[in-house]
Amino acid sequence: MVRNINKIEISHTELGHHHGHDVGERLYLHRHSIVHSLPPHVKIVAAFMFLFVVISTSITQWQLFIFYFSLILLTLTVAKIPIKLAATRSLIEIPFVLFAVLMPFFGTGEQFSIGPVDLYRAGLLAGLSIVGKGTIGVLIAIILSTSTTAREILRGLEKLKLPQLMVQIASFMLRYVNVVTDEMERMRVARASRGFEATGIKHWKILATAAAALFIRSYERGERVHLAMLSRGYDGVLPHEEVTKVSVKIWIKALTLPFLALLAHLLMIVWK
Amino acid sequence: MLEPSLKIEELAFAYPDGNQALFGVNLVINKGERVALLGPNGAGKTTLVMHLNGIHETTHGKIFVSGQLVDAQDKEGLKKIRSQVGIVFQDPDDQLFMPTVGEDVAFGPYNMGLRGAELEKVVTKALALVGMSEYKDRPPHHLSFGQRRRVAVATVLAMKPEILVLDEPSSNLDPASRRELADILRSLDVTVVMVTHDMPYAYELCERAVILSQGIIVADDKTKNVLTNEKLLKDNRLELPVGFSIN
Amino acid sequence: MLEPSLKIEELAFAYPDGNQALFGVNLVINKGERVALLGPNGAGKTTLVMHLNGIHETTHGKIFVSGQLVDAQDKEGLKKIRSQVGIVFQDPDDQLFMPTVGEDVAFGPYNMGLRGAELEKVVTKALALVGMSEYKDRPPHHLSFGQRRRVAVATVLAMKPEILVLDEPSSNLDPASRRELADILRSLDVTVVMVTHDMPYAYELCERAVILSQGIIVADDKTKNVLTNEKLLKDNRLELPVGFSIN
């Protein structure tokens, strides 16, 4: 008796390009754009230069900050990164924003009042400066990590002379994040299928034991995988495409942004 | 009439990355049956097994365990089903997670409320069954693969499930352990679903065999009939080992 | 005279937690031989295998690969030995680590200096051999167990080792893949050491069989002689499957 059943094709959600579950790949947003296609080390240099121009600008020159922000928005658009995504990821900054928000209320020196509240001028400016510069810094890093995979960033840093040993530790780290999350998931499934559900403090002991076991387990898994890599001739460098020399044109393309920022900054100084 | 132990209706499933592994599986297994689940690598056997106690959430189709719907939303129901369906995973590393073998075997019965001497007894017995008593205080990840497999079986036996699902239980076991496992399974009065690539083992242990291929059931018959249908075997990358014959 | 492919002298080993697994193993394997390494669970087979390319450091005894001493201190020598000895681990999860199957198979040949079209060719061929060509762009950890095993075999084949060591390669493979693997192994002109619990498979593929038990070699003979020596088999938890006969 051999039955034949028609296949049911069920629909599934479109998850876009989703390769593996690397922590870096998860942050990465696969798009085709100029920003994505720039070599990573060029992007990193551009990001740093832009950042230095921003930080050395005084908050009192608020027009410049508006200009900087528009440059960032422009880059986000060109890189096809949804504003909403950038906004959610920048929430990481919240603790410092809270800190800055408090500043106008405490301090010394010149005061002024808006309605019933008294504010300190110095505190207000410092607060604005921290929020403004911090936000731009965060957004730059977000553009970098959404347009570049973690592995590429690492390769970029390598190109910029980050010491080999640190590159190695970092690439182990990127890989182990998967090992650890994999092992964690395995252990969770194993617990659940034997009737365990962590519901409260009374389960902390089990979770703590499990966490300790997780540490050893992931280490030993990582160790075995590492030895497997050695067995296949690994000597510290993961395979990657041969990097061709970056042309001047590409550098110019990448450095437009920091250059524009610098130009505006200088013009402002001259104009003052 | 008695509810079947397992009833699967039109089960389809795709992994989060979009890979569809099951395309509408229908299967009914009655109480006390021992059924071999055969099929080529990548057929969807493990995927199917992982549905049987709600590890993979049923997104299309339905599964009933002793008449009760497996429903990921119904936490209480799921807990009950998990105590009824014991799964021995294909990879023992997916099963073992406590710092020692003894604690690992005790984990399930403990969660079911057993304590003290009673718990101790269950653990001792389960470990003795698989011949791993002397390894009680060793960390499971410091055992050989076959030893881990045996402990994995013990962790499930200790829970005394009504339905025992084993995903390639005999792989990595030495021949004697393989036979001992068969003896254990025969001695238990439970429903058994066994995924295996070992045709002689399936023949020895299971009356009925089901072939899963590319996410659907393509055969469901007496094991003997399945294993003697050459075309069917060939179409599904199954064969009998050289030197082996049925009767 | 030609140096033997493998020469192991008085090899003893204890794991860091104090568990001693090998108690003085002596073994010589000549070029082109195919040897089955049999033995019960926990005998030390995997531990022995892990010594063959310096994964476990030799603390007592000596190992020579094609006449060259395996020495953890000698980085250059080790690198050479590792390119000669290809090991397929018992657990494919220990073997696969790159983001895609294709990259994983390319890893070894890349490290040996292959690039571009040549690299591409080797990868394509290795994947075709194990029937996994269409999975080239999939992440290895999203494959079924048997599929992972096949990819693991491909990663090692791609390196074209002179000595191929396989730790239970047939487990979790469907019967057709099992036979295909046997065909591949027979077609290669290399020395093969195969750990297995599958006696018929050992008989089919290897002329010579060695039994490791409790950390020492207790038998070393023609496979046929080993598998027909009932007392020897019984003492070492080995048996032939029901329904199987030699000749």
Next chain:
Amino acid sequence: MHIPDGFIDLPTSGIFAAASAAGIALSLKGAKKSLDEKSAPLAGLTATFIFAVQMLNFPVAAGTSGHLLGGALAAVLVGPYAATLALSVVLLMQSFLFADGGLSALGLNIFNMAFIGVWVGYGFFLLIRKLLPKTKSSITIAASIAGLLSVPAAATGFVLQYAIGGTATFSVQTVLAAMVGTHVLIGIGEAIITGLAVGAVMASRSDLVYGWRGNSSLLEIRKSI
């Protein structure tokens, strides 16, 4: 305690960036000796764990955020040089991937967490280990206390930087009180995690712990054919 961009002025950031670069160069020298084929991945795993643990950010009273540091833990497991490198890598990746800690503030953050955290932690570890009997549990206890003390020490580094080049208007005293006060509390969590992790490794793989060198057992040889 990850300092964002623009919180400490550029000259100060520059000075600390130079100091960090020098420190990393020294650690590279030191680590070369202690890191071999097998311990290099351990440094990577330690980095991963610290990375994971540091993701749990919670706000601290005065407004900044606090989290576990892992400096002492890393130092005990892989030695202070490799630990410095591991933590630096963590901070580097956090700032590049998650925007956690400003890119321009990397030098500041590395100085506090990868230098002060690690070396003060390791110093206390050595000291306490000397005072305790030579047993396995002493290692765990010493690591745990070292973890506790390393956190406020790293917080002090932050206050120092703030005093030199802070752009905010709170007085140094206020910041000092707030930072050190709250970080003593965080130190307790740090002590627990450090103790658990070191204890677990000691229990089954004491050979991996840098701060402990056990003696290997003698091998028995049996007669084989």
